Amino acid sequence: MKYAKRLLAVLLAGLLLSGCGGKTKEEEQALADTAAGDWELVSMSYSGMTLGKEDLDNSDITMTLSLFEDGTGTMEYDGLVYELAWDGSSITTDGVADSYTLEDGVLTIANEDTEMVFTRPGSLASPDAPKAEQETLAAGAALEQSVEESWTVEPLASAQDLVPYSCTEFSMDIPEGWTVRSSAMYTGMFHAIHVFDPEKPANQIFFMLKMEPMFPDENSRAMMALSSDLFGKYPILTNVSTQGVFEIFPQFADAMNATADYADIQTPYIADFSVTESFESTQGMSSVAISPAILRADFIQDGTAGEGMFTADVVPFAMGTGMGYYSVYNLTVLSAEKDTFQDWQPTLSKSLSSLDYTREFQSFAMSQSNQAADTSQSLSQSASEMSDSIMSSWENRNKSQNIMSQKQSDATLGYERIVDTETGEIYKIDNGFTDWYDGSRYKAISDDQYTDSVEAVIHWK
Known part of the structure; x- marks a missing residue:
């Protein structure tokens, strides 16, 4: 309503207080013969901004003209009545004359910047007045256009198209501008891939086919360290589960980064891991894993709060021999900065699902592990299965918790959300928009x- 009132004030100042040209006596007489009577305002425009009949009604804005046959009349607006004089070409109020035209039952007062359209009361509701109805619809569309012209639209990074990436070991589609780090061909079944946004590293995909060892206790780690000091850097897994793997992820990252084969991967330091939801895992090695799960969790990475979906299958090997350890299969991280993962999740899942290991790499990797060959037809299928499982789990998340989280995020960042009723697309927009917007296309x-998911962020202030 505030928007409509402001527009009307401008129209009144711009039109009724400025004069316009005249017509011939013959034209004046022809118009004078038909203009007498009552008229009501049905649309008005100023510098490209337009309010139609519905907008005026919704804003409680009314203006009427009464043109008497003796050349006098009144204009009523907002409860006040003004006297006027009129002839065949103009209407004069407070000594200022404004020209008008009369065509097909529509009286129009206009100059270069301003236009006010009047019809006789009830004519808009009549089926005999299609042109007036069309003008009203057009006026409403012009209002929406004028609102949109004041917007600055900021596309979400997560809405961008994926671009192809390939190397000797694999190919996949990744968000444009992201960095890819991966281990060499000879790491085989222990191959790791890290795809991340260099500007916001918490936005990432981390996928590792197999990682070992994780130890059941200090004695086992010490025994293994006798053969290689490197084993002494790998962590002890006290909580034997998917969750336990990520609870000690910083230790895992330290061990990875201390290994020459993975020094360039930039394994993420996922710390303060806090599970918000847990889902059943039935893919990959879950049939032989201990407490497998797909987890939704919050975390901190290099001081940045993040949120994501995580999974890993923990499989015991040679336990009870004094040399036992755990192997971790299909370790998967899809994450983004806190409160943005909802928008990023479809893009990240699509990217992971596109992972395709080359035939050369698959042949080499599977030759290093009979177990891998027995449990998967292809390594690429493992990534696709993980992506599908994560997508399914995400779709079954606790929606009430997610709604609360998104509302809190909007309040913190100064946004509200609107939907375009014509396209169904949802936008974040600067707070306060729905307080003054009177149109019908956008609603909370x-x-x-x-x-x-959100299509874009809109700034209107």
Whole structure:
């Protein structure tokens, strides 16, 4: 309503207080014969901004003209009545004359910047007045266009198209501008891939086919360290589960980064791992794993709060021999900065699902592990399965918790969310928009729509 009132004030100042040209006596007489009577305002425009009949009604804005046959009349607006004079070409109020035209039952007062359109009362509701109805619809569309012209649209990074990436070991589609780090061909079944945004590293994919060892206790680690000092750097897994792997992930990252084969991977330091939801895992090595799960969790990475989906299958090997350890299969991380993962999740899942190991790499890797050959037809299938499982788990997340989280994020960042009723697309927009917007195309979203992805961020201030 505030927007409509402001526009009307400008129209009144710009039109009714400025004069316009005249017409011939013959034209004046022809118009005078038909203009007498009552008229009501149905649309108005100023510098490209337009309010239609519905907008005026919703804003409680009314203006009427009464043109008497004796050349006098009144204009009523907002409860006040003004006297006027009129002839065949102009209407004069407070000594200022404004020209008008009359065509097909529509009286129009206009100059270069301003236009006010009047029809006789009830004519818009009549089926005999299609042109007036069309003008009203057009006026509403012009209003929406004028609102949009004041917007600055900031596309979400997560909405970008994926671009192809390839090397001797694999190919996959990744977000444009992201960095890829991976181990060499000879790491075989222990191959690792890290795809991340160099500007916001918590936005990432980390995928490792197999990682070992993780130890059941200090004695086992000490025994293994006798053969290689490197084994002494790998962590002890006290909570034998998917969750336990990520709870000690910084120790795992230290061990990876101390190994020449993985020094360039930039294994992420996922710390303060806090599970918010847990889902059943049925893919990969889960049939022989201990407490497998797909986890939704919050974390801290290099001081940045993040959120994501995590999975890993923990499989025991040679336990009870004094040389036992755990192997971790299909270790997967899809994450983004806190409160943005909802938007990033479809893109990250799509990227992981596109991972395709080359035939050369698959042949080499599987030759290093009979177990891998027995449990998977292809290594690429493992990545696709993990992506599908994560997607399914995400779709079954606790939506009420997610809605609350998204609302808190909007409040912190100064946004509200609207939906385009014509396209169904959802936008974050600077707070306060729905307080003054009087149109019909955009409306505040429902609670359920907080679980839907956002198309872009709109700034209007």
